Amino acid sequence: xxxxxxxxxxxxxxxxxxxxxxxxxxxxxxxxxxxxxxxxxxxxxxxxxxxxxxxxxxxxxxxxxxxxxxxxxxxxxxxxxxxxxxxxxxxxxxxxxxxxxxxxxxxxxxxxxxxxxxxxxxxxxxxxxxxxxxxxxxxxxxxxxxxxxxxxxxxxxxxxxxxxxxxxxxxxxxxxxxxxxxxxxxxxxxxxxxxxxxxxxxxxxxxxxxxxxxxxxxxxxxxxxxxxxxxxxxxxxxxxxxxxxx
Amino acid sequence: xxxxxxxxxxxxxxxxxxxxxxxxxxxxxxxxxxxxxxxxxxxxxxxxxxxxxxxxxxxxxxxxxxxxxxxxxxxxxxxxxxxxxxxxxxxxxxxxxxxxxxxxxxxxxxxxxxxxxxxxxxxxxxxxxxxxxxxxxxxxxxxxxxxxxxxxxxxxxxxxxxxxxxxxxxxxxxxxxxxxxxxxxxxxxxxxxxxxxxxxxxxxxxxxxxxxxxxxxxxxxxxxxxxxxxxxxxxxxxxxxxxxxx
DNA sequence: GCAAAAGTGTTCGGGATACACCCATGC
DNA sequence: GCATGGGTGTATCCCGAACACTTTTGC
Numbered sequence: 001x002x003x004x005x006x007x008x009x010x011x012x013x014x015x016x017x018x019x020x021x022x023x024x025x026x027x028x029x030x031x032x033x034x035x036x037x038x039x040x041x042x043x044x045x046x047x048x049x050x051x052x053x054x055x056x057x058x059x060x061x062x063x064x065x066x067x068x069x070x071x072x073x074x075x076x077x078x079x080x081x082x083x084x085x086x087x088x089x090x091x092x093x094x095x096x097x098x099x100x101x102x103x104x105x106x107x108x109x110x111x112x113x114x115x116x117x118x119x120x121x122x123x124x125x126x127x128x129x130x131x132x133x134x135x136x137x138x139x140x141x142x143x144x145x146x147x148x149x150x151x152x153x154x155x156x157x158x159x160x161x162x163x164x165x166x167x168x169x170x171x172x173x174x175x176x177x178x179x180x181x182x183x184x185x186x187x188x189x190x191x192x193x194x195x196x197x198x199x200x201x202x203x204x205x206x207x208x209x210x211x212x213x214x215x216x217x218x219x220x221x222x223x224x225x226x227x228x229x230x231x232x233x234x235x236x237x238x239x240x241x242x243x244x245x246x
Numbered sequence: 247x248x249x250x251x252x253x254x255x256x257x258x259x260x261x262x263x264x265x266x267x268x269x270x271x272x273x274x275x276x277x278x279x280x281x282x283x284x285x286x287x288x289x290x291x292x293x294x295x296x297x298x299x300x301x302x303x304x305x306x307x308x309x310x311x312x313x314x315x316x317x318x319x320x321x322x323x324x325x326x327x328x329x330x331x332x333x334x335x336x337x338x339x340x341x342x343x344x345x346x347x348x349x350x351x352x353x354x355x356x357x358x359x360x361x362x363x364x365x366x367x368x369x370x371x372x373x374x375x376x377x378x379x380x381x382x383x384x385x386x387x388x389x390x391x392x393x394x395x396x397x398x399x400x401x402x403x404x405x406x407x408x409x410x411x412x413x414x415x416x417x418x419x420x421x422x423x424x425x426x427x428x429x430x431x432x433x434x435x436x437x438x439x440x441x442x443x444x445x446x447x448x449x450x451x452x453x454x455x456x457x458x459x460x461x462x463x464x465x466x467x468x469x470x471x472x473x474x475x476x477x478x479x480x481x482x483x484x485x486x487x488x489x490x491x492x
Numbered sequence: 493g494c495a496a497a498a499g500t501g502t503t504c505g506g507g508a509t510a511c512a513c514c515c516a517t518g519c
Numbered sequence: 520g521c522a523t524g525g526g527t528g529t530a531t532c533c534c535g536a537a538c539a540c541t542t543t544t545g546c
Contacts, residue, residue, distance in 0.1 A: 020266040020267060020268055020269070021266060021267070021269050021306060021308070022266055023266070023267050023269065023350060060267060060339070060350075062267070062341075062348065063341050063348070064341065065339045065340050065341060066337060066339040066350075067339070069339075088336055088337065090334055091312060091334065091337045091352050093306070093311045093312035093313070093315075093352070094311050095308075095309050095310065095311060102308065102309070104269060104306075104312075106337050106339070152478075154482060155479055155480055155481050155482045156480065156481070169525085170525080170526090171524080171525080177482065181482060181484075183484040183485065184484075184485050185482060185485075186485070186509075186510080187525085187526095188510095188511095188525085188526070188527085189508070189509060189510080190482075191526080192507095192508085192527095193481065193482070193507085193508070196507085206525095208517085209516080209517050209518065209523080209524070209525085210517095210518085210523090210524085211518075211519090212518070212519085212522080212523055212524080213516090213517050213518035213519070213521090213522065213523050213524075214516080214517060214518080214522085214523040214524030214525065215515060215516040215517060215523085215524060215525040215526075216516070216517065216524095216525080217524080217525060217526095218525080218526085231480065231481060232398075233401055234401055234402060234477065234480035234481075235401050235402070235439065235477060235480075235534085235535065236400060236401045236423065236427060236431060236436075236439075236535090237535085237536090238427075238429040238430075239429065239430050239431075239432070239536070239537085415498085416498080416499085417497080417498080432536075432537080433498085433499095434498085434499070434500085434536095434537095434538095435535065435536060435537080437498095437499080438500095438534095438535085439534085439535070442534085452498095454544085455496080455497070455498090455543080455544045455545065456496090456497085456544095456545085457545070457546090458495075458496060458497080458545070458546085459494090459495065459496050459497070459543090459544050459545035459546065460495085460496045460497030460498065460543080460544060460545075461496085461497055461498040461499075461542060461543040461544055462497090462498080462543070462544065463497075463498060463499095464498080464499085480508095481507085481508065482508090483508085483509090485509075485510085493546100494545100494546090495544105495545090495546085496543100496544085496545085496546105497542100497543090497544085497545105498541100498542080498543080498544095499540100499541080499542070499543095500539105500540080500541070500542090501538100501539085501540075501541090502537100502538085502539085502540095503536100503537085503538085503539100504535105504536085504537080504538100505534105505535095505536090505537105506533105506534090506535090506536105507532100507533090507534095508531100508532090508533085509530105509531085509532085509533100510529100510530085510531080510532100511528100511529085511530085511531100512527105512528085512529085512530100513526100513527080513528075513529095514525105514526080514527070514528090515524105515525080515526070515527090516523100516524095516525080516526095517522105517523085517524090517525100518521105518522090518523085519520100519521090519522090519523105
């Protein structure tokens with residue numbers, strides 16, 4: 001997949017004079033697995049950073065956008081249809097981030113719902129996002145940026161739809177929130193918050209209680225499966241009645 | 247400044263096969279001028295988009311980061327020391343965003359305090375951000391993205407420090423907030439909010455009242471001149487006393 | 493004294509957490 | 520009936536907006 005070194009270097013020297021540079025798309029793909037926030041990484045078999053873990057992604061092709069590029073490249077790691085959300089994070093451009101050759105990288109945040117278990121290649125594995133293995137280049141800090149972004153957006157958007165399966169009980173959902181946020185989230189209040197904001201709704205069906213009894217849990221679903229800002233302007237909101245003021 | 251077309255095209259064809267692409271840094275430079283949020287634009291004298299207005303910026307050089315690049319290029323438009331804040335916005339990669347040649351652009355948001363009036367070149371002018379002239383490429387939508395970012399960050403960070411002069415009265419500050427947010431902000435409440443959050447402090451000095459009388463206004467300053475998140479986790483905050491909960 | 497602008501005190505309401513209590517089910 | 524887990528009601532607190540009132544100045 002990589003261009004041979006000699007070729008890459010030669011083209012680089014010529015092209016950089018013309019304002020060109022190598023560019024790759026990377027993705028922080030997150031999923032809640034067994035109650036833990038995990039990130040999809042692959043293990044580099046070749047130098048540089050041999051043996052270290054890296055984010056999926058790779059070179060941008062001439063006629064594709066960055067979004068299309070990361071979708072194409074993720075298809076080699078997971079079924080792209082498994083991705084419930086994808087958004088751009090940031091572009092890293094430190095000239096030394098790749099010691100071999102100057103490479104810009106645009107990072108994306110991808111989310112996979114908790115109910116599916118994509119088949120991944122042999123070199124690829126899910127790692128707890130809170131306990132990363134030795135990682136190549138600046139990829140560890142990119143993972144942390146993705147985690148921060150997810151945590152922030154859980155507070156003011158409906159991005160939970162991308163972590164949860166199509167239907168879920170409130171205790172399941174609070175488990176996803178706990179894993180992503182890193183702290184307890186009371187199911188009873190989460191329910192009210194998300195209902196008031198119009199993020200979720202009851203399906204009308206429920207799940208039979210387990211062997212130890214207990215009231216059957218109602219099934220909910222997210223009302224929208226695309227990103228919506230549900231709590232904009234926490235402060236400094238526009239004045240006047242009807243705008244959220246007094 | 248631009249590389250001649252023939253040269254650029256030829257290098258592009260060769261280089262794109264090697265995974266290289268043209269990359270530029272752009273900046274949405276915003277300043278409050280006469281009570282209005284304005285953006286710094288320059289008028290293109292040559293095709294493509296001749297006569298339309300464009301964001302300052304240009305090609306990334308081989309050994310500079312994007313941040314360094316946009317700072318260098320802004321130096322041709324405004325004194326870089328005038329910039330009170332600079333942060334990355336997003337990277338645009340639509341293959342057709344520049345019809346002449348495939349170009350990636352990483353946009354930055356730059357802020358200039360309200361008290362200075364940088365000297366700008368002849369082709370460059372401040373335009374109201376709410377009423378943009380005909381703009382080149384996708385630059386109009388980038389300006390809107392920068393405006394959205396600023397508005398959001400005024401609510402949960404201390405980014406106001408980058409809009410205001412070193413010292414200011416509360417009515418001046420509420421004017422900056424009004425211009426940036428697009429709605430009225432009561433100075434009396436703004437004072438309390440920013441004081442409680444520890445964003446601003448009194449200098450101890452005050453401004454003599456004007457010809458028409460009135461109590462002299464106290465002078466304030468921001469306590470930090472670098473970006474701080476002062477109101478994280480508006481909702482779904484960690485449980486337990488001492489963490490912001492009950 | 494009066495107008496004008498700044499600053500303070502107070503009320504109000506929304507929204508989020510915490511917690512007690514009620515409901516439905518399995519055994 | 521009782522344990523178990525889900526759901527509802529309610530108290531409390533924080534915080535921002537609104538607004539009346541006080542303070543300090545110029546004329």
